[in-house]
Amino acid sequence: MAAPQEWTGRWVAERAGVGLTGSELLPELVGLALRENRKRAHLLVSTVLGKHVPQLPAVVHGAGLDLGSRVRELLGDEAAARAVVLGYAETATGLGHSVADGLDAPYLHSTRRPVPGVDPVGGFEEEHSHATSHLLLPTDPRLLAGDGPLVLVDDEFSTGTTALNTIRALHAHHQRDHYVVVALVDLRGAADRQRLASVAAELGARLDLVALAGGGVELPEDILDRAERLIADAGPAPEPPPAPAAPLVRAELAWPAGLPEGGRHGFTREHRARFDAALPELGRQLAAVVAGDGGGASDGGASGDGDSAGASGDGGGRVLVLGFEELMYTPLRLAGALAERLPGGAERVHFSTTTRSPVLAVDDPGYAIRTRLAFPAHDDPADDASRERYAYNVAPGADPARRFATVVLVVDDVADTPALHEGERALIGQLRRVTDRVVLAVLPTYRPGGTVEGGTAAGALAGAPESRLPRPLYGPAFSSYRADEVAWLLKDLSGVALEAPTEEREEAVQSGGAHYAESLPVEYQPSPEYQELFHQALRVSARRIALAVGTVAETLVAERGRGLVLASLARAGTPVGVLIRRWLAAGHGVEAPHYAVSIVRGRGIDPVALRYLAAHHRASDVVFVDGWTGKGAITRELDEALAGSGFDSGLAVLADPGRCVRTFGTRDDFLIPSACLNSTVSGLVSRTVLRTDLIGPDDFHGAKHYTDLAGADVSGAFLDTVADHFDAVRAEAVAAAGRFLDTDRAADRTPDWAGWAAVERISAEYGIDDINLVKPGVGETTRVMLRRVPWRVLARRGAGADLDHVRLLAAQRGVPVEEVDDLPYSCVGLIHPRYSRGATGASGTAVLVKES
DSSP states (O other), X not given: OOOOOOOTTHHHHHHHOOEEEEOTTHHHHEEEEEBSOTTOOEEEEESSSSSSSOBOHHHHHHHHHHHHHHHHHHHOHXXXXXXXXXXOTTTTHHHHHHHHHHHTOOEEEOBSSOOTTOXXXXXXXXXXXXXXXXXXXXXXXXXXXXXXXXXXXXXXXXXXXXXXXXXXXXXXXXXXXXXXXXXXXXXXOXXXXXXXXXXXXXXXXXXXXXXXXXXXXXXXTTHHHHHHHHHHHHOSOOOOOOOOOOOEEEEOOOOBTTOOSSSTTOBOHHHHHHHHHHHHHHHHHHHHHHTTSSOEEEOXXXXXXXXXXXXXXXXXXXXXXEEBTTBOHHHHHHHHHHHHHSTTHHHHEEEEEOBSOOBOOOOOTTXXXXXXXXXXXXXXXXXXXXSEEEEEXXXXXXXXXXXXXXXEEEEEGGGOSHHHHSSTTOHHHHHHTTSSEEEEEEEOOOOGXXXXXXXXXXXXXXXXXXXXXXXXXXXXXXXXXXXXXXXXXXXXXXXXXXXXXXXXXXXXXXXXXXXGGGSEEOOOOOOHHHHHHXXXXXXXXXXXXXXXXXXXXXXXXXXXXXXXXXXXXXXXXXXXXXXHHHHHHHHHOOOOOEEEEOEETTTEEOHHHHHHHHHHSOGGGEEEEEEEOSSSHHHHHHHHHHTTSSSOXXXXXXXXXXXXXXEEEEOSOOOOGGGGOSGGGTTTBOOOBXXXXXXXXXXXXXXXXXXXXXXXXXHHHHHHHHHTTHHHHHHHHHHHHHHHHOGGGGGGGSOOOHHHHHHHHHHHHTTOSOGGGEEESHHHHHHHHHHSOEEEEEEETTOOGGGHHHHHHHHHHTOOEEEESSOSSSEEEEEOGGGTTEEEOTTSSEEEOOOO
């Protein structure tokens, strides 16, 4: 038989003279602590709330369900069917939602987070709190305008003042005849009980109170002075001992599109049904990450790569699911679903939440708050309260039996900011020092009206709110890149035969019978001579590429901030995205999320990928990345595709010879060796595919993973060779970015589209009526030689070794290389006019042209 646990109020009771009276259940439901708040010195610390004290999720949710069933019994079925539940931020948001579950009623919680575009329908004050102002932000104001009972839920009732403030404010806005106040414990004195009855008479409404236990708190007259002395004597909370940083893994959960992550804007019965239906699968996905069975992207650990022993999976230890301030309910339910999936999970998995409330920590079994982690707020709070936040009883303190082997931190995307990750006191960093493994799950913040940060979603971005977003793909299952380097927003078509001979494919595209994205070219297998040219070019240009990477990265950080989300245009942009991510991690400590997304000429950017990005990140943080520009067709495609979406269409590239973007490393047309090869320098991933029989309306665009080419893969070698030069070029890159950011030199970055004008001139000179058959720049020319049917290559007279590989490919394919003067690019590839009867047009299909 286990020894009975010591009451966690003993330390305060003995030293501060605080006592509890009333129900024998009270010591089981609450402990005591001292708060750093002169308004009220003592804190009743609930053992079943899931806020300050880690508890089994079944116990936390069960307490709310119990209270909900008691309210239903009080109201009767008819009145319960018309009831609405209102929970209090931040402490009772999860409890209130659980009460609503037990009552099967719509739910709303107050919030301290203003939301742009959502006008409050009410608000009230909480006098004794450290953060007093509450806002009510329902998407549908009618939620609080019904004629049924209003059920108000808080964790405790000490005076009833908060409930009275709320009832008066809401009654003035919309009168109703029945209010029910619900709490875990009712500790009001006689005067406060009478005050509640007086307010009921004043308003002409019925007021009932439901609690699990009742009693009172006995306080000495000098409690504030005693608490102040005890806090001073205790001193600051001890820091956890130094420890290697545990691995950090991101869990990508397939959150149902359009489903609120909590009750800030209302949570209806329909939302509840969708959430309950999705929860088992969400629990399965989370359990797979915790157990190390896949589904997560490693952000590295003590070894720096995601392959350390600590990252390998669940070792059977205790697991804590840690919610975030007001975001309590969904992490609680995820904890319950996780407990059902993990072996022994019913006893291993616990739940608690971070908080704004400053409380003294004393590592004593008779005190409710044994340890505390203090960290900066990471959701850019808009109020005037303290910017310090706390996680209690997460660190084990002096008792190793209290250690959590895994901490699963659940936040919404508004809170997944650099402040969460960066800096000595950042929460993620502190968690990694007190556990063996940290799992981060980021939920999409529900934005009323289909808005995303930075604007209103357009087209498909706002559509299909009921559809489930697909999950990203990660290496090594898809691509040879590490899982932490890139998440592929693509559908795996590896088992589908899509390749066709180059000439056959060219004829089908130009005859109007197919779009180029409906098939794939046969992957070019380079000769030993060509492979040596690649390695030679890489050795020569690696430093120059590193400088371009650094210049772009430093420019982005300076202009867009540290909360960057990289979206590379698959596939040529993906190695560049990985390199920028590596630069940011090495130079700024920024672990930027990186996604590869598909864009197809004439079809636009993948709308499902956009919906995914909007659901998981602020649109204003997303930066689209590519390797280089040619004439600027993809730049224009991106501008058109993102119009009105809230995303910034400004493309960042290493080389901008087309002079059509503002963010670039250089405008020189130089060889980026990744252009020399296809999948074997791009993670073994094919070009992207868009075909209606393979890609549904809720699928990402597709691509293939060529595992059979692993022996020829140089993707990692390309990245490592370039990254080896980062330290040597760092100062030069910072200086180059500084010159770009100099307002006196702003004209140097302004696009003039000189490349597009040059292509139009070349088209006219060579009798090509469609400029899409003219591929300017060394990168685009290389693509012509590898994937299309080339006619000829125009090379700038005197161009050097940058074109050696082009000359070799031209010789292998019998294509003439013509040296010309006054060419703004190092070279231009022309697609064979034999196929120009129906040349590929701007829409990607056929355009009739003249025959000479």
